[in-house]
Structures are given as C-alpha cells and as structure tokens.
Amino acid sequence: MKNMALIKLFLLVAFCLEFSGSSSILLAPFDIGYNSRIRNTLRIGRMLLQAGHEVTVVVSDRIQNEPLFKHAEGSNLDIAFRVLTYKTPAYDPDTAQSTVNQEWINSQLYSPYTTLLQILSQAFEQNLKFALEDKDLWNELASSKFDLIFADEAVFFPRLVSAYFDIPMIVYSNWGPMSLDANFVPKFNLAFVHAFFPATYTDEMTFTERFMNVVEYWRIKWIWYDIHNRFISFCRGHDYGDACDNIRDAYKTISLFMMNRNDAIHYPAPYMPHIISVEGFFVKSETQPLEKEFSNIIKKAGEHGVIVVSFGSMLRRLDPKTSEKFAGAFAAMPQTVIWSYEGPLPKGLGNNTIVKKWIPQEDLLAHPSTKLLVTQCGSSVSFQALHYAMPTVGVPFFWDQSFNCHKLTHKVKSGKTVLLTEMTSEKLSNAMKEVIGDKRYKDNANKAADIFHSQPIDPKKKVMYWIEYVIKHKGAHHLRSDAENNLNMFQYYLLDIIALVVCSLVMFGGVVAIVVKYLIQYILRRLNNKTKKD
Known part of the structure; x- marks a missing residue:
C-alpha cells in the first residue's frame, strides 16, 4: 500500500507539472447517431476544456438535430466547443444508416461480427465521403494549427488529416481490447488472446477454439483489407495522395491507443507501451442525490x-x-x-x-x-x-x-x-x-x-496525463514498436528461425543416418568376411 501511495503521489505531481500551456486539439467522435462512443469522447473533450485547452469538435451537420443528442448533450454543442461540421445531404431518419433509425439497428441483431462489419462499413464509407467532399471543412482544418488529434477508432477522416498535416493522433476505443479494427490491438498470441468473436472464449481455449480463433482473426483482417482498399481508393480520387494510406496504416503512426480496459473484467494479455488502459474514466466520481x-x-x-x-x-x-x-x-x-x-x-x-x-x-x-x-x-x-x-x-x-x-x-x-x-x-x-x-x-x-x-491514479487524471504527454513531446512514437509493424509474417512468428532449425535438424539427421548406414554396412561386411574365413 505504501508503494502504491508513492506511485500515486508521483503520478499526480507529474500530472500537475508535466504540462502548463494551452494547446489546440481536434476532437473527432463517432457520430453515426448518438451512443456511448460519442458521449465518452465528448466527455474527454470537456475534461480538456477544464484543463485550459482549446477543443474543436468535427462532426456531421446532422448530429446536433437528433433528439437523443439534444436531450443528453444539450441543443447547442458549440456553446462549449468550437464546432466544425461537414455537410451531409438531407436524409430520412427512418431510412438513414444511423442509430436514429431503429430498423437499421434491428437489422444488426443476432448477426455475427463479420456481417455486422459489412453493414457498418457502409455507414463508415458514407461519412468519410461526406467529409472528403466538403472543401470548406478542409480549408478550415488547413488554416487551424492543431497540436493533437483525438479520434474514435471508428472515424476514418482524422487519419487522413493526421497524415496530411503531420499532426500527432491519439485513437480511442470505447470497446476496450476488442478494437473494431483488428490491427490497433495486436494479437500477439492467438493461443490465449481472442480475435474478437465468439465472445464466449476465455484465455484457456481448447484446440478447436484456438483453431477457430486463428481462422476468425485472419478472416477479420481480410474483410478490413477490402474495406480499407475502398476507402483509400475514394480518398486518392480526391487528390489527397499518399496521406490516404494512413486510413489503413494509422495503427503504425498513432502516438497512443487508449482503450476501456481493466484487470477486474478483462483477461490478461501482452500490450505495447503505447496502448493505454483508461479504465472507465467516464464513471461519475460523485453521484447526486436522487430527484x-x-x-x-x-x-x-x-x-x-x-x-x-x-x-x-x-x-x-x-x-x-x-x-x-x-x-x-x-x-x-x-x-x-x-x-x-x-x-x-x-x-x-x-x-x-x-x-x-x-x-x-x-x-x-x-x-x-x-x-x-x-x-x-x-x-x-x-x-x-x-x-x-x-x-x-x-x-x-x-x-x-x-x-x-x-x-x-x-x-x-x-x-x-x-x-x-x-x-x-x-x-x-x-x-x-x-x-x-x-x-x-x-x-x-x-x-x-x-x-x-485499486488504481494508482484516477482514470480521469490518467487520460489527461497521457494526452498532455503526447502534446508536450509532439507525439509519442518512441512508445510504439516499429519492428512489430515492419516484420513480415515469417519474421514476426519466427517461422524463418523455425524453418532454419527444422532444416538443420533434417540435414543433421540425414548425415547421421548416412553415417550410421555405412557404419552398419561396414560392420556387416567385416562380420561376413570373418564368417567366410572361419
């Protein structure tokens, strides 16, 4: 307990001293309707405002008109934030690919993850197209000098902005270790880390479960490969050049990946230093008396x-x-x-x-x-x-x-x-x-x-510490392993080493077999010759 108290004191002091200036931050929530993802991202935005930073929120022009958003967040988002919106065409809430459309939500019930991914990717692509086509938004971004981008992992436009203007980016996963994109949280060992679904797997899988886990992982990566190709092709069609590749490669370039994860509920797994658990920062510190x-x-x-x-x-x-x-x-x-x-x-x-x-x-x-x-x-x-x-x-x-x-x-x-x-x-x-x-x-x-x-630092302070850490150091690439991303499959899984060892053993075994064979033949000839002489 004493060591924990010292760690907490150290981190709190570091939090207070680490950063004292105001920075300009672009906040990009997942705005396909109102849900916990956008709510929690906006909570981080308000925490940044309280810390004295300037926060600009980029969303579609339709989100502020949705009834649930108005009820939960208020009718005017721009009272607290500077708001940049990208134009979207008029839409019918009863047919839109949005959480305001109950039929669209119902179409996703009981479906496996790969089917859900195909359904939701259409909404991802639609929002990306709207953002790319709005040149007024792009001009506003170009004239703004952002120190950091904080984006939900399911929003793709900020990945382009980060690469094009060379702005450090932090990506947030509301789902925790089960990130939407298979690459953001590397599955270092599929023997005890599940790919995504089925959700009933534990960290102790049978042979069949481990086999299906590997199949599911590569299936998810293949689906994402196709989705990313569509997004990148459309992006390049708007003349954004090589920056479009960051739509797929953001996991290689982000400074931090923040995820809702805690040891109390999730199974242990190996994570790189740039993957930060923020442990339910959105839970109230103090509740209010009931009405x-x-x-x-x-x-x-x-x-x-x-x-x-x-x-x-x-x-x-x-x-x-x-x-x-x-x-x-x-x-x-x-x-x-x-x-x-x-x-x-x-x-x-x-x-x-x-x-x-x-x-x-x-x-x-x-x-x-x-x-x-x-x-x-x-x-x-x-x-x-x-x-x-x-x-x-x-x-x-x-x-x-x-x-x-x-x-x-x-x-x-x-x-x-x-x-x-x-x-x-x-x-x-x-x-x-x-x-x-x-x-x-x-x-x-x-x-x-x-x-x-039992945490050494309050999750809200932890979120703020790491965001300001990235701002201070103009990125945090030193926390991310480039080798992890650059190694090919044979190097990553040591298949080349295993192949060398197997080949060496086969060659050594072959030599031994030949020597033993000739030795046995030699002994048999000597015995035959001796028998003939006798």
Missing part, C-alpha cells in the same frame, strides 16, 4: 428494493414480441422495476414496473436499495456495474455486448447471461431471482469493485 420522484419510488418499494433496467441509447425501442417478454419477466418480480425505455408500452406490463424515457442511471446504481441491473452489457454500463458493485443479468443484443456479458458472468461471476434468442419471460425472471437471492453474486461484485478501484 424527489425517484426517491419516492425507492421509498415506496420498501425492503424488496428496486431493479434498474437499461439497454443503452441504441435499444430504447424493441419489437413488441421482445418487449412483452421483458414486461412479463419484470411483472413476476417482487421488486419495483425502473425501466429506461421509450417505445410503445408492451402488453403484460406489471404494476411494479415504471417506464421512463430517461432515468438517473448512475445515481440509481449507487443507491443501496438497488438490488440488480438488467442490461445489454454495453461498454459504459459494464464499467458502471463494476464501479458500483452491482450484480447483473445480461441480455446481449449485438457487437461487444456478448463479450462484456460473458466476462461479467464468467470472469467476475457477478451475474448471469440470458441469450435473447433463447429468452422467455420465465427464464429471465428465474435468472433475476437467482442473482438477487444468492449472495455470492453480490460478494463477487464487491471483490471486482475493490480491484477496479
């Missing part, structure tokens, strides 16, 4: 307490069949259920279930009367569950949610997972009753929370 409406709900719930249900910003509407299953399960519980939901009220909704378009989620999770969190296991809510030592019942829908649910269920052991494809009201209610009734789930949640909180 009277919610404090009255908890008071009325009595000793049974409450269950908080939240499926994130993208799943606030569900098809009637699914929502009715949830409603039936919640109605069977003795607890009061507070459900963050804005779709049509489903049939079978119990008197114990309170449906709200917005809930003070973290304030509710911090309250001692909250017994359980029912969640889709998005990245942000998974860290909230860790932080508040909250037992969970996970119902994953898509993307990284199965991965997160599996880790909470099997590594943290603080809850259960109910697959949506197998879910019935009875199965879900039974899982909820088990997690609430068995104190081992809460005990495991407490243990994981203790590990999560």
Whole structure:
C-alpha cells in the first residue's frame, strides 16, 4: 500500500507539472447517431476544456438535430466547443444508416461480427465521403494549427488529416481490447488472446477454439483489407495522395491507443507501451442525490428494493414480441422495476414496473436499495456495474455486448447471461431471482469493485496525463514498436528461425543416418568376411 501511495503521489505531481500551456486539439467522435462512443469522447473533450485547452469538435451537420443528442448533450454543442461540421445531404431518419433509425439497428441483431462489419462499413464509407467532399471543412482544418488529434477508432477522416498535416493522433476505443479494427490491438498470441468473436472464449481455449480463433482473426483482417482498399481508393480520387494510406496504416503512426480496459473484467494479455488502459474514466466520481420522484419510488418499494433496467441509447425501442417478454419477466418480480425505455408500452406490463424515457442511471446504481441491473452489457454500463458493485443479468443484443456479458458472468461471476434468442419471460425472471437471492453474486461484485478501484491514479487524471504527454513531446512514437509493424509474417512468428532449425535438424539427421548406414554396412561386411574365413 505504501508503494502504491508513492506511485500515486508521483503520478499526480507529474500530472500537475508535466504540462502548463494551452494547446489546440481536434476532437473527432463517432457520430453515426448518438451512443456511448460519442458521449465518452465528448466527455474527454470537456475534461480538456477544464484543463485550459482549446477543443474543436468535427462532426456531421446532422448530429446536433437528433433528439437523443439534444436531450443528453444539450441543443447547442458549440456553446462549449468550437464546432466544425461537414455537410451531409438531407436524409430520412427512418431510412438513414444511423442509430436514429431503429430498423437499421434491428437489422444488426443476432448477426455475427463479420456481417455486422459489412453493414457498418457502409455507414463508415458514407461519412468519410461526406467529409472528403466538403472543401470548406478542409480549408478550415488547413488554416487551424492543431497540436493533437483525438479520434474514435471508428472515424476514418482524422487519419487522413493526421497524415496530411503531420499532426500527432491519439485513437480511442470505447470497446476496450476488442478494437473494431483488428490491427490497433495486436494479437500477439492467438493461443490465449481472442480475435474478437465468439465472445464466449476465455484465455484457456481448447484446440478447436484456438483453431477457430486463428481462422476468425485472419478472416477479420481480410474483410478490413477490402474495406480499407475502398476507402483509400475514394480518398486518392480526391487528390489527397499518399496521406490516404494512413486510413489503413494509422495503427503504425498513432502516438497512443487508449482503450476501456481493466484487470477486474478483462483477461490478461501482452500490450505495447503505447496502448493505454483508461479504465472507465467516464464513471461519475460523485453521484447526486436522487430527484424527489425517484426517491419516492425507492421509498415506496420498501425492503424488496428496486431493479434498474437499461439497454443503452441504441435499444430504447424493441419489437413488441421482445418487449412483452421483458414486461412479463419484470411483472413476476417482487421488486419495483425502473425501466429506461421509450417505445410503445408492451402488453403484460406489471404494476411494479415504471417506464421512463430517461432515468438517473448512475445515481440509481449507487443507491443501496438497488438490488440488480438488467442490461445489454454495453461498454459504459459494464464499467458502471463494476464501479458500483452491482450484480447483473445480461441480455446481449449485438457487437461487444456478448463479450462484456460473458466476462461479467464468467470472469467476475457477478451475474448471469440470458441469450435473447433463447429468452422467455420465465427464464429471465428465474435468472433475476437467482442473482438477487444468492449472495455470492453480490460478494463477487464487491471483490471486482475493490480491484477496479485499486488504481494508482484516477482514470480521469490518467487520460489527461497521457494526452498532455503526447502534446508536450509532439507525439509519442518512441512508445510504439516499429519492428512489430515492419516484420513480415515469417519474421514476426519466427517461422524463418523455425524453418532454419527444422532444416538443420533434417540435414543433421540425414548425415547421421548416412553415417550410421555405412557404419552398419561396414560392420556387416567385416562380420561376413570373418564368417567366410572361419
């Protein structure tokens, strides 16, 4: 503990002394609709503003008009930030490739990662084209003198800007070690580090799982190779030259890769020094007292307490069949259920279930009367569950949610997972009753929370330290291994060394075999000659 206190003191002092000037930073969030990715990137932007930096946000001209964005972030983004927008054509929210389009979200449910990647790559390509075609935006960027670019890993335009204007870049992964692009977090050993999906693999895989893990990894890389080729071809068509190659090669040129990762929930894996874990920096440092409406709900719930249900910003509407299953399960519980939901009220909704378009989620999770969190296991809510030592019942829908649910269920052991494809009201209610009734789930949640909180420096200060570190040193290429990126496959996996050893052994074995053969023949001839003489 004493050593940890000294480390913390050192880092805090370094944080205070490392950087004292104001810098100009370009912030590029993932703005295909409003979700936790854009929310967490903007939180970093506000932290930078508080530290005295100038922050410019680059987004499409449609994001500020989306209802959920207005509700969560306010109607005017440019009150806090300087905002640069790229023009997009008029669109219909009911057909757009955006999280405002529930049908588009529903098309991704139950799909494997490779299928999801093909669906989402169309939205990536569309936004990249819009940004490249807006020359006014490019002129604004050219006239601005940015010291740093901070970008979500799923935004491709900043990669071009970084290379073209030679600006250091930090890339952020909201998903943690399961980065969208296979190259940003190198899989040094696929024997115990999974490629992405299936999410149910642990760090102890069978032979079959290891084989499928390798197949999946190379399949993902091949799909990305094709996607990057399309993006680079379009970019070169707009005369941006060799800088377009950074759309694919950004993992070789970035200064840092920041990811939401913590040892309490994720399996250990080898990472290069430029890969920084920022451990749920977005979780509130201090919660607020509940509003009277919610404090009255908890008071009325009595000793049974409450269950908080939240499926994130993208799943606030569900098809009637699914929502009715949830409603039936919640109605069977003795607890009061507070459900963050804005779709049509489903049939079978119990008197114990309170449906709200917005809930003070973290304030509710911090309250001692909250017994359980029912969640889709998005990245942000998974860290909230860790932080508040909250037992969970996970119902994953898509993307990284199965991965997160599996880790909470099997590594943290603080809850259960109910697959949506197998879910019935009875199965879900039974899982909820088990997690609430068995104190081992809460005990495991407490243990994981203790590990999560045992950090030498506050995650928010850690984020700021490393961002300002990159600004001060005008990049952090000294933390990244060029050899890792330049070695070919034979060198990287030591196949050339293995080939040399195998060839040497074969040659040595051949020589020994020849010598032994002639030696045996010689001995046999001598014996034959001796026999003839006798």
